[in-house]
Amino acid sequence: MSTDSISTLRADMPSRPLVAKVHEWVTTVDHKRLGILYIAYALVFLVIGGIEATIMRIQLIRPHNNFVSPEVFNRMFTMHGTTMIFFVVMPLLFGFANYLIPLMIGARDMAFPRLNAFSFWLTAFGGILLYFSFLGANGLYGAGSAPDVGWFAYAPLTSQTFSPGHSTDFWTLSLLVSGLGSIGTAINIIATILCMRCPGMTLGKMPLLAWLNLVMAVLVILAISPLSAAQIMLLVDRYLGGHFFDTQAGGSAVIWMHFFWIFGHPEVYVLVIPAFAFASEIIPVFSRKAIFGYPVMVAATVCIAFIAMSVWAHHMFTVGMNSNANTFFVLTTMAIAVPTGIKIFNWLATMWGGKIHFKTPMLFSIGFLFQFLIAGLTGIMLSAAPFTWHLGNSYFVVAHFHYVIVGGILFTTFGAFYYWFPKMSGKMYNEALGKLHFWLFLIGFHLTFDFMHIPGLLGMPRRIYTYEPGRGWDTLNLIVTIGVFFQAAGILVFLVNLLWSYFHGETAGSDPWDAWTLEWSTSSPPPAYNFATIPEVSSRRPLWDLKHPEDPDWKYE
């Protein structure tokens, strides 16, 4: 494609009719547009999943509340969990990976652009399939609407006997469809990183974001495939009368748990490793120092991914495994804290002695550091099997994993939004609104999830739709619910900031942060072809070399 045709296209764009623009977006195979589609799609589901969480918290605001029925409450926690994991966090991270990886490794697109589009639309239709269950799942029996079996859908609750109608079918099919999309994207990410790097960018000179996403994609392939296999088995049971999870015919309910958590625990690392990647890009730039211990960061990430494949049954301590299995999973789970701890120390060492700029992306990253540390500490508590025998399935567990997913992953993802928004839109976000978002969300997060640990310690089980007064849970639940409204306000400010800045923000320029990786060397937003000439790099910070020819990085690496 010549540059002429591209510039004509861009000049024509404002006058094009809406249908033509929509057609362009629907048929696009450009990694940047697909990245933005992923992100926009995830934001819509973030709002939906957030509304479901709010409904649950309003129901639990006081004892014996009647805001929703128990049946609706079951649907809400099932849909909230499924939505947030599969249709918010994964598409968000895939969106950023799609958008950033080719730009960061100096490529013009992903390795398989059409597979990329196919994967996005699979994920998109997976989400629509899940939500169609509200309308279409009544089935012949008139029973149920949305799925209500919990996000890990333990057998035999998913059998025809206990889940009549089609709600569970919608759940399993939507995860199968979107799972295939995830595998497609993972294949694409690996092939892109291994085969599309610009000259000079050896594996040891890749930005950490590319490295960590490579590890994440490997984990997706190893983790999502078992989930797809288990979903196929569940479909065989439900549609063809198979007996995989049918205890009446000698089948095992526990084997579903194993299959689900073989997916389920690596999935946590699938989600958190890209979050680490954002922190590893943002913290150095706003500390004005190169990342501390690059090779160790890579090694620790690979180590986490390796151990992550052998920790799954710590979700099953209360199921009744033998003591050998318990001991093994206690030890592996505790071991994974070591490489994770190494990473935290490396980020701290990057900030140490740096000139720290407290911009919004950095604020979110620092919030992540503290909160992820606490999430890790409660994780080590729960990794001890005897501790889990007391607190398994309590609100303590709910608080722990929300600390990881909201306090860790969502915080860095917000940081990533603010950090790369100027690149994606060409406009600067509003710093005051960004800081307001940070503080509202920080306060809301701590009100909700700090206080959620305590009812768990006091014996409040998860997934109950109401509770008796006078057990010491009342005030705590009230505080937890109040925190939700702060978080909702924060999200509102965030969305307003994105929209307002997109239309009225100041022009950002190609490199507003004085950063060092290749995506900042092209214009904002980047042209369809990314780079007019494919760059050549000789260090991990090619833009530093460009800006400081007298003291380039490659002398020291």
Place this chain on the structure above:
Amino acid sequence: MSAPPAAISDANITWELPSRGRVGMYCLISAESAIFTIFVVAYLFYIGRSLAGPMPKDVLHAPIFFTVCLLSSSLTIHFAVKSLNSAKVGAFARWWFLTLTLGAIFLAGTAREWRHLIYDEGLTIQTNLFGTTYYSLVGLHAFHVTAGLLAITTVLLFALLGYVRPEHAERVDVLALYWHFVDAVWVVVFTVVYVIGR
């Protein structure tokens, strides 16, 4: 630091990266292996746990001939790719057709075995745990054979119409990788179903 390391001249380094088709196929094979692993684990876990018959040792007979057919198709597809690499398009089409035939014979063998089990032995996917795990695992493999045969047929049609040229050897080789994988999985399935499970 003592003497600086000897500088490597840029002229000596050619920037070469692995082929994306090959890497993509290896990734797909890894994902498929993970899926098969779960089905194999389920099969092994449920051996001998069926509450009612028929049992594997009463009804299963190892399909030796069809296994030989499928495994030799790995050899023929290898010769096909080799022929295309040395620009012998005619030989390629002949080896490729032989691969298709051997794969189709294998699939017909599976169909015959299933017919026997369903109509003569009364074993369906609903009968017992053995039926559920057997039809799922062997069926998953047969599905992959079918997918491979469809792809091979497509390439054969292109070859007959004269569109396959030596410069396509790389792409054809990527498809051959998939076919080798399908054959290798059969070795595992055969061992699990007809050796360990019987």
